[in-house]
Amino acid sequence: MSVAHTQPLTMAPPELLREVHFDDEMETKISELLKRYPTKQAALLPVLWLCQEKWGWLSSGVLKAIADRLDLSPAFVEGVTTFYTMYHTEPTGKYLVQVCTTLSCQLCGASGLVEHLKERFGIDFGETTPDGRFTLLGVQCLGACGEGPVVQINNDYYTRLTVETLDQILDELPE
Amino acid sequence: MEPILLKAEHEKNSRALTTYLNRGGYSALKKALIMNPEDIREEVKKSGLRGRGGAGFPTGVKWGFVPQDSPKPKYLICNADESEPGTFKDRKLIHTDPHMLIEGIIISSYAINAYTAYIYIRGEFYEEAQILEKAIAEAYKKHYLGKNILKTGYDLDVYVHRGAGAYICGEETALMESIEGKRGQPRVKPPFPAVVGLFGCPTVINNVETLACVPHIIERGADWFASIGRPRNTGPKLFCVSGHVNRPGVYELPLGVTYREIIEEHCGGVRDGKKLKGFIPGGSSAPVLPASAIDIKADFDSVAEAGSMFGSGALIVLDETTDMVWLLENLLTFYTHESCGQCTPCREGGHWALEIVRRIRRGYGRPEDLETLERISRFASQGMTLCPLGDAFCGPITGVLKHFRGEFEAAIAKAKPLPKKKLPVLPVRSGRGTFGM
Numbered sequence: 023m024s025v026a027h028t029q030p031l032t033m034a035p036p037e038l039l040r041e042v043h044f045d046d047e048m049e050t051k052i053s054e055l056l057k058r059y060p061t062k063q064a065a066l067l068p069v070l071w072l073c074q075e076k077w078g079w080l081s082s083g084v085l086k087a088i089a090d091r092l093d094l095s096p097a098f099v100e101g102v103t104t105f106y107t108m109y110h111t112e113p114t115g116k117y118l119v120q121v122c123t124t125l126s127c128q129l130c131g132a133s134g135l136v137e138h139l140k141e142r143f144g145i146d147f148g149e150t151t152p153d154g155r156f157t158l159l160g161v162q163c164l165g166a167c168g169e170g171p172v173v174q175i176n177n178d179y180y181t182r183l184t185v186e187t188l189d190q191i192l193d194e195l196p197e
Numbered sequence: 198m199e200p201i202l203l204k205a206e207h208e209k210n211s212r213a214l215t216t217y218l219n220r221g222g223y224s225a226l227k228k229a230l231i232m233n234p235e236d237i238r239e240e241v242k243k244s245g246l247r248g249r250g251g252a253g254f255p256t257g258v259k260w261g262f263v264p265q266d267s268p269k270p271k272y273l274i275c276n277a278d279e280s281e282p283g284t285f286k287d288r289k290l291i292h293t294d295p296h297m298l299i300e301g302i303i304i305s306s307y308a309i310n311a312y313t314a315y316i317y318i319r320g321e322f323y324e325e326a327q328i329l330e331k332a333i334a335e336a337y338k339k340h341y342l343g344k345n346i347l348k349t350g351y352d353l354d355v356y357v358h359r360g361a362g363a364y365i366c367g368e369e370t371a372l373m374e375s376i377e378g379k380r381g382q383p384r385v386k387p388p389f390p391a392v393v394g395l396f397g398c399p400t401v402i403n404n405v406e407t408l409a410c411v412p413h414i415i416e417r418g419a420d421w422f423a424s425i426g427r428p429r430n431t432g433p434k435l436f437c438v439s440g441h442v443n444r445p446g447v448y449e450l451p452l453g454v455t456y457r458e459i460i461e462e463h464c465g466g467v468r469d470g471k472k473l474k475g476f477i478p479g480g481s482s483a484p485v486l487p488a489s490a491i492d493i494k495a496d497f498d499s500v501a502e503a504g505s506m507f508g509s510g511a512l513i514v515l516d517e518t519t520d521m522v523w524l525l526e527n528l529l530t531f532y533t534h535e536s537c538g539q540c541t542p543c544r545e546g547g548h549w550a551l552e553i554v555r556r557i558r559r560g561y562g563r564p565e566d567l568e569t570l571e572r573i574s575r576f577a578s579q580g581m582t583l584c585p586l587g588d589a590f591c592g593p594i595t596g597v598l599k600h601f602r603g604e605f606e607a608a609i610a611k612a613k614p615l616p617k618k619k620l621p622v623l624p625v626r627s628g629r630g631t632f633g634m
């Protein structure tokens with residue numbers, strides 16, 4: 023079990039993301055990414071990541087700006103974005119708590135964690151707590167099956183969890 | 198067997214370039230860069246190395262399909278999508294020894310005359326992507342990457358490309374679509390990637406573990422590599438063991454050890470002193486085998502003979518308490534979630550199968566259900582779909598129905614008549630990208 027070090031996500035408010043322009047810093051990063059590929063379109067996934075890291079989620083304004091920058095249609099960009107489960111087109115909580123519900127983790131007690139989390143947060147999968155702190159997701163295999171049950175909080179993996187260790191991790195997460 | 202791929206497992210700072218150099222790292226690269234690319238391809242062919250990503254295709258043979266007279270640039274892709282449930286070896290390799298992988302990528306790129314390589318890594322592996330970025334930066338600094346590598350005139354750039362949550366992007370052509378900035382939907386084959394791959398150019402795609410074997414083959418020779426394991430199933434293999442065992446984890450063992458040795462000796466047997474019921478030998482799409490198969494050899498050919506699939510070497514151990522109807526429901530939930538939706542048998546067949554299994558588990562099974570499940574798996578496998586995901590969801594169905602049919606029949610025999618009131622319909626699945634399961 024690892025020690026909690028996960029930092030909260032910040033979600034840009036929708037008003038801010040209605041119309042988006044990339045500043046110089048973003049422009050530099052995007053140009054760097056474009057050098058890696060022979061086509062502009064190939065930079066789409068990395069640019070989506072870049073924007074999600076900056077603003078927390080991908081509003082239609084963000085998608086439109088990306089489409090313009092990469093010479094793609096907004097509909098195409100949206101089609102790609104929603105194909106992948108890790109891009110968020112709505113704001114999430116500060117902590118994205120993702121429980122693996124696939125076989126190996128289930129064999130090691132994942133369903134107990136799921137029940138506990140739903141009760142602790144008072145929400146179901148796909149929902150966010152009223153205070154905006156936690157979003158709970160059930161996800162498929164995270165590729166750490168030997169250390170199940172596994173929960174990913176934002177970018178970090180927490181493994182071999184029990185209800186007690188998970189509670190301790192959640193309690194220690196920074197404001 | 199001496200550890201080869203996991204030699205650095207217990208070493209402090211094993212990821213740093215300095216410790217890798219102390220272990221003799223990058224000496225295979227020096228040797229390779231004065232060889233003829235063709236001779237490297239020959240050596241890898243001679244070693245008998247078979248792809249560790251699941252299909253077990255001979256690596257040297259695959260490299261030989263790249264048309265060397267093509268005027269187009271050639272690409273190498275390292276597949277670090279690691280998304281087949283039960284598999285977690287590539288993550289372990291990246292955590293332990295990223296430079297070994299990078300050295301393998303450079304030698305392999307040189308062998309096929311590629312000047313650009315991409316590492317496609319699943320989006321959830323954030324830490325692992327950073328480990329790779331850091332190791333790549335170190336390698337550039339010491340001129341193992343970039344222009345004029347070690348003053349030999351060979352140039353290579355390596356980039357990390359993160360996925361964003363889609364199992365299907367582990368399939369080679371879906372992965373290429375994903376690098377090109379599209380949805381991860383598999384392409385029609387042929388043409389095969391070796392001829393028309395990434396950006397329409399000749400491309401070789403190999404798994405992390407496959408590429409990590411390459412420096413060792415160059416350093417110690419094809420004969421040495423082929424002396425490990427069994428004929429046609431050569432070399433060391435990373436076994437990922439999960440489920441009901443005392444010591445789950447990644448074990449490096451020669452191909453051809455028995456499942457009994459892995460489970461009983463290395464993993465300390467079944468957890469809580471329970472009896473073994475069965476095991477899934479090659480990642481969750483491989484048909485389950487009963488406990489009586491424990492003495493078969495863990496390699497590509499032996500597992501195929503036993504009616505399953507060696508796949509990525511991921512062993513999921515099931516004890517006597519495992520409910521096989523529940524297991525099938527769990528796995529079908531995974532595969533239906535991951536269908537890309539292009540082919541009807543996979544998109545619809547998976548959902549129908551899942552609905553039937555759910556109904557059986559809730560006590561409303563019908564006598565004709567098992568036949569319907571079998572019909573679905575005939576329709577969705579063996580070339581009836583664009584990519585092998587069709588086969589992947591049929592594997593679990595055929596496995597449990599072959600070896601544990603009695604459990605399904607018992608559930609159906611006890612079934613209640615369907616209630617007058619309509620059963621609650623499954624919530625309509627909102628598309629990919631939205632929350633929920």
Ligand SMILES: Cc1cc2nc3c(=O)[nH]c(=O)nc-3n(C[C@H](O)[C@H](O)[C@H](O)COP(=O)(O)O)c2cc1C
Binds near residue numbers: 249281365589
């Ligand atoms: C649905 C599906 C998922 C796959 N997922 C992976 C994966 O996560 N990692 C991987 O290396 N290969 C995966 N493969 C196999 C690849 O298509 C490809 O065969 C492999 O990367 C080739 O590498 P190898 O020859 O070194 O094994 C998958 C195949 C299918 C059909």
Ligand code: SF4
Binds near residue numbers: 382583
């Ligand atoms: S078999 Fe399934 S995943 Fe593969 S291409 Fe067809 S619909 Fe997509």
Ligand code: FES
Binds near residue numbers: 125128167170
């Ligand atoms: S089954 Fe949970 S990480 Fe693989």
